[in-house]
Amino acid sequence: MNRLSVLRSRTVVLPATNIDTDQIIPARFLTTTTREGLGQHLFSEWRYDAQGAPRPEFALNKPEAQGCRILVAGRNFGCGSSREHAPWALLDCGFQAVVSTEIADIFRNNSLKNGLLPIIVDEPTSAWLIANPGAELTVDVGASTLTLPNGAAVRFSLEAFARYCLLNGQDELSFLLGRMPAIESYESRVASR
Amino acid sequence: MTSAPLTLFEKVWRRHEVAAETPDTPAILYIDLHLIHEVTSPQAFSVLRERQLPVRRLDLTLGTMDHSTPTRTEQIFGGAPIAVDSAARQVRELEANCAAFGVELLGLRNEQRGIVHVIGPELGITQPGKTVVCGDSHTSTHGALGALAFGIGTTEVGHVLATQCLLQRKPKTLAINVSGKLRPGVTAKDLILAIIGQIGVSGGTGHVIEFRGETIRALDMDERMTVCNMSIEAGARAGMIAPDETTYAYLAGRPRAPKGAAWEKALAEWRTLPTDPGARFDREVDIDASALEPMITYGTHPGMVIPISGSVPERHGDAVFEKSLAYMGLIAGKPIKDHPIDVVFVGSCTNSRLSDLRSAAGVLKGRRIAKGVQMLVVPGSQQIKKAAEAEGLHRIFLDAGAEWRESGCSMCLGMNGDLVGKGQYSVSTSNRNFEGRQGIGARTLLASPATAAACAVRGRITDPRELLS
Numbered sequence: 001m002n003r004l005s006v007l008r009s010r011t012v013v014l015p016a017t018n019i020d021t022d023q024i025i026p027a028r029f030l031t032t033t034t035r036e037g038l039g040q041h042l043f044s045e046w047r048y049d050a051q052g053a054p055r056p057e058f059a060l061n062k063p064e065a066q067g068c069r070i071l072v073a074g075r076n077f078g079c080g081s082s083r084e085h086a087p088w089a090l091l092d093c094g095f096q097a098v099v100s101t102e103i104a105d106i107f108r109n110n111s112l113k114n115g116l117l118p119i120i121v122d123e124p125t126s127a128w129l130i131a132n133p134g135a136e137l138t139v140d141v142g143a144s145t146l147t148l149p150n151g152a153a154v155r156f157s158l159e160a161f162a163r164y165c166l167l168n169g170q171d172e173l174s175f176l177l178g179r180m181p182a183i184e185s186y187e188s189r190v191a192s193r
Numbered sequence: 194m195t196s197a198p199l200t201l202f203e204k205v206w207r208r209h210e211v212a213a214e215t216p217d218t219p220a221i222l223y224i225d226l227h228l229i230h231e232v233t234s235p236q237a238f239s240v241l242r243e244r245q246l247p248v249r250r251l252d253l254t255l256g257t258m259d260h261s262t263p264t265r266t267e268q269i270f271g272g273a274p275i276a277v278d279s280a281a282r283q284v285r286e287l288e289a290n291c292a293a294f295g296v297e298l299l300g301l302r303n304e305q306r307g308i309v310h311v312i313g314p315e316l317g318i319t320q321p322g323k324t325v326v327c328g329d330s331h332t333s334t335h336g337a338l339g340a341l342a343f344g345i346g347t348t349e350v351g352h353v354l355a356t357q358c359l360l361q362r363k364p365k366t367l368a369i370n371v372s373g374k375l376r377p378g379v380t381a382k383d384l385i386l387a388i389i390g391q392i393g394v395s396g397g398t399g400h401v402i403e404f405r406g407e408t409i410r411a412l413d414m415d416e417r418m419t420v421c422n423m424s425i426e427a428g429a430r431a432g433m434i435a436p437d438e439t440t441y442a443y444l445a446g447r448p449r450a451p452k453g454a455a456w457e458k459a460l461a462e463w464r465t466l467p468t469d470p471g472a473r474f475d476r477e478v479d480i481d482a483s484a485l486e487p488m489i490t491y492g493t494h495p496g497m498v499i500p501i502s503g504s505v506p507e508r509h510g511d512a513v514f515e516k517s518l519a520y521m522g523l524i525a526g527k528p529i530k531d532h533p534i535d536v537v538f539v540g541s542c543t544n545s546r547l548s549d550l551r552s553a554a555g556v557l558k559g560r561r562i563a564k565g566v567q568m569l570v571v572p573g574s575q576q577i578k579k580a581a582e583a584e585g586l587h588r589i590f591l592d593a594g595a596e597w598r599e600s601g602c603s604m605c606l607g608m609n610g611d612l613v614g615k616g617q618y619s620v621s622t623s624n625r626n627f628e629g630r631q632g633i634g635a636r637t638l639l640a641s642p643a644t645a646a647a648c649a650v651r652g653r654i655t656d657p658r659e660l661l662s
Contacts, residue, residue: 017513018394018494022627027608031261031279033235033286045629074513076395079428079494080627081606082330083233084346102395105364105430106330110346159362160217172348173240176356179212179221183358186211186223 002115003169005141007096009069012059013133014043019073020080021107025089027081038085039092060093064134069096072129076100078107078118087111097139099146101126112162113172119146119156141166198469201435202366202401205341205466209324211358219360225323226253226340227353228309229296231287232260232608233328237351238290248294250357255318256291256298258284259308260329261609264571264598269301276610294354305448307574307600310334310542314418315574317447321436321463326353331542331624332431333424337417338444339436339466341401344425365475367400367429371408373483378658380552381416382544382622382641384408385423386488386498388480394496397429400476403468404434408482414443415548422543423624426495435467487657490626490639491529493517497626501644501656504528520628521636522616529638530654535617537568537595537649538631539642541605544622545573547580549642553622554586556646556660557593563652568595569611571603595649607632620648 029041047058054061071090077100078086087110090098097117108118117139121129128148129135138147141163145153164170176183199207211221227250229237234256241248248254261280267273275281284301291298299306305316310331313319321339326332328350335342349359369388375381389396402424404417412420417434424432434440441460444450451459486500497517499506507525508514518525523532539545539553550572562568570590572578578600581587587597604611605623607630613619615634622645626637640648643657650660 015513016516020494020625020627022606022625022630026629026633027260027606030232030608031277031283033283034239035236045633050633076398076428079394080330080425080625082328082332082344082346084236084328084348087346102398104395104428105398106344106346106425110348113346113348159219161219161360164217172360173244173352173355176221176352176358176360177246179358180356182211182221183223183356187357190223 001113001165001169001171004096004115004117004166007069007117007139008136010064010134010136011070011072011129012065012068013072013130014059015074015130017074018076018079021078021083021086022080024078024086025083030083030085035088037092038089042089042093059133067094069094070099070137070139071095071097072099074100074130076102076104079104082106082110084110084114087114087116091116099126099129112165115166117141117166121146121154121156125154198472200366200468200472200474201339201403201433201466202341205322205324206363208322214363219362222324222359222361224253224326224353224357224359226255226313226318226325228313228325228327229254229256229350230260230309230327230329231258231283233347234290234350235283235286236347237354238294240351241294241354246355248296248354251295251297253357254296254354256287256296257306257309257312258287258301259600260602260606262301262601263610264601264603266599269599280609304575307576308542308545308602310422311545311573311577314338314414315447315576317444317450320444320450320459321440322466326359330425331422333429334418334422334542336421336424336431336433337414338440339433339463341431341433343430364430365400367397367402368474368477369402369404369480370477371404371406371480371482373408373481374411375408375482375485378643378661379485379487380641380643381412381419383485383488384482385420386490386495386639387485389423389427389495390488390498391480392427392478394426394494395428397424397427400429402427402429402432403474404432409434410437413548414439415546418546419543423495426624436463437467487641487644489529489644489654491521491523493520493626493628495624495626495639498639499529501530501654530656532654533618534620534648534653535566536613536619537562537566537645538571538604538619538621538623539645540569540571540573540603541623542573542602543624544642545571545577547577549622550577550581550586553642553646554589556643556650556657557595558589560593560650562594562649566649566652568649569598569604570595571598572600574600604631606630607635613637620645620654
């Protein structure tokens with residue numbers, strides 16, 4: 001997994017609430033057997049018209065959205081299916097953090113396992129971010145802060161192990177494989193019950 | 194010695210802790226059953242290959258294919274190619290991965306194949322007190338048997354394949370206490386839609402739900418599965434129902450349920466699982482089911498739901514709400530009843546079990562679907578298909594003008610060739626009415642099998658009670 005410690009970027013804003021994973025990456029693109037190349041289909045129905053041409057009014061298609069690595073979205077982002085293709089598609093498009101007042105459980109888990117940082121903020125912060133697309137933010141993973149353009153640092157909650165993994169590029173599989181003696185001992189306890 | 198009273202969830206969780214959580218590390222949770230399918234497993238097998246790891250517990254791993262598989266008989270049994278090329282590749286890849294790693298696969302032509310969340314309980318491999326995971330959010334379905342069952346992403350599929358464990362923070366608990374008798378024509382689907390309408394699509398986020406109360410106890414297993422299936426639509430990764438005599442009677446004699454002395458031992462263990470009197474939940478919600486009507490969704494998430502006699506709500510100035518209604522082509526303030534429809538889908542892991550098919554057939558018997566309506570009936574498994582045919586349900590569907598297909602996820606999600614057209618209205622017994630879920634521009638209205646069948650007969654939104662004798 002890629003390390004992530006400090007991220008400085010302008011935001012792209014999708015104010016809609018309950019943006020589900022079928023919007024992030026529609027099911028018809030899930031027949032792939034690799035992780036690569038999903039970015040071109042990110043928000044497919046919103047991003048392209050029926051002929052496949054980009055819709056100029058959609059936030060991600062605007063010139064100022066190019067190179068942005070922080071996505072700000074309405075409440076309950078990533079609800080719905082467990083498809084990890086959703087964070088893969090966001091990462092493939094260059095995003096490294098998603099900010100909302102609520103982020104769905106499975107999406108949040110999947111994101112952390114791929115180095116995409118889910119950031120939960122309070123209502124006033126979210127309202128300001130949604131009203132100010134393109135704001136330049138600094139995310140500090142170690143301090144768990146989001147710094148607004150006026151210098152105000154907003155703390156966000158980040159589970160300790162997830163923070164450790166992001167800062168160190170630790171992948172969970174290696175961690176689990178390192179706990180094999182405990183796993184084996186659990187298995188023999190269960191077998192003797 | 195007395196110990197503190199525990200909830201069903203806490204008991205299952207504790208029995209599966211390889212290591213308890215600490216402030217610095219999540220718990221290591223042992224998984225008893227790992228179900229895999231073609232869509233969310235290929236990249237996990239790639240990781241095993243890259244790291245030269247075997248599947249740790251082949252005996253706890255079972256594969257099937259359902260999401261991208263076709264439902265047309267000729268594409269499964271008749272030698273016709275799978276119409277969607279990339280889906281065909283995915284099916285072949287799962288076959289190759291299972292063969293290479295030694296994982297048991299209930300493959301395309303296996304008579305026990307079906308939707309992954311239908312076959313687990315049907316085979317008796319989903320059992321009370323087990324931890325069950327699958328790379329699919331509707332894994333919550335298995336909680337109906339008193340298992341702790343939740344959906345995971347592909348990275349976690351890899352973790353379970355390699356270590357049989359997951360790193361998890363302990364979720365909070367939410368009790369949903371349901372009282373009151375469901376009125377005739379009101380089903381488990383209507384109940385769960387009403388619950389989601391009440392607590393909201395993120396009302397269960399961070400929680401495991403336990404559905405409790407006299408109404409839940411009175412549900413049969415198929416109905417309990419419908420309820421737990423849609424826990425994720427309320428944001429909860431898992432929904433559980435304590436096992437009871439209904440559960441044990443359902444499991445007894447199933448192919449992979451314990452037998453003989455092992456059954457007695459398991460039963461004794463299962464009886465210890467229900468929540469102890471006095472156990473505390475982090476949150477509780479009370480629902481009165483006695484006044485419920487058949488429910489139907491009108492918007493683009495499952496929380497946008499009304500009684501079928503109701504009107505589309507008005508929310509002036511709510512841009513997201515108005516965009517949703519615009520997508521649906523529905524007008525705020527207008528009754529939903531009698532709105533014309535184009536497609537009816539009876540199927541999916543929510544409502545494709547034998548009792549669901551009977552319910553739809555009960556409405557359709559001796560009737561024909563309206564002119565211009567396409568109706569697809571897709572059983573949840575090949576076993577259900579066989580059982581339905583044995584009692585002649587397929588005849589009722591075919592005589593009514595519906596299509597009768599092989600099992601699979603089908604029209605629930607647009608990735609296997611079964612699609613709703615742009616702008617078409619689809620009354621669907623599935624679980625998600627998201628934009629584009631059933632096809633680009635498709636407009637989905639979620640409802641029960643009885644409501645779906647009634648809508649098919651009239652060609653417009655219909656209260657099933659008008660057609661039930």
